[in-house]
Amino acid sequence: KQEVTQIPAALSVPEGENLVLNCSFTDSAIYNLQWFRQDPGKGLTSLLLIQSSQREQTSGRLNASLDKSSGRSTLYIAASQPGDSATYLCAVRPHSSNDYKLSFGAGTTVTVRA
C-alpha cells in the first residue's frame, strides 16, 4: 500500500523567505505526482503535475522536483508572500492503469508572516 508523507506538518516563515515543502512516498511505481493547494474551508487547487518521466515542473514562483527512485518530491516556492498561506497537499497516482486511487499526504500547513 502506498504511503505518502509530508514533512513538516506546519511551517511558519517571514515574508520573502523561500519555502521548501517535502513529500515522500513508499512505492516508486507511480504514474505521476500532483501538488495541490487548499485554503481553509475550500477545495483543492492544482498547482503542478509531474509525470513519472519528468524531473521537475515550474510555474511562476513554484518549482516541483521529482526523484522517483528515492520516492521524493519537493515543492519550492520562491519569495513567499502572505497570500501563499495555505495547506499544500501532494498526491500520487499509481502506475497501474487499473488503479485510479490517488494517495494523498496529510499536507503541510504554511503561514507566511507579513
Added chain:
Amino acid sequence: NAGVTQTPKFRVLKTGQSMTLLCAQDMNHEYMYWYRQDPGMGLRLIHYSVGEGTTAKGEVPDGYNVSRLKKQNFLLGLESAAPSQTSVYFCASSYGQGRRGYTFGSGTRLTVV
C-alpha cells in the same frame, strides 16, 4: 469555465436521514471520483466512475451509493446517515485515467448529528 461544481456546499443531517450530493463537471471528463477528507486521515476514495453508467468501489465505500446516469454528473447518496459520515466530501474528475491530473470541486461540508 466552471470545472467541477458541487452542491450543496453545507448540510446538517440528523442520524438516519438520507441525502444526495451532486457533482457536475463541464470538461467532458470520462472519469469521476468521490473523496472524503477527515482530520488526520487525509483524503480517501469512496467511489469512482470510469464512464457513464459505470461505478466502482473505492477505499471506504460502506454507507454510500453512487450513480452516473449522465457523463457530466456523479451523484453520491447516503441512505441512512451516521455521525461517522460527518466529513468534507470532494468530487474530482480526470481526463482519461488521471494522466493529465485531477480537477477537484470546492467540497461539501456535511455534519450528521
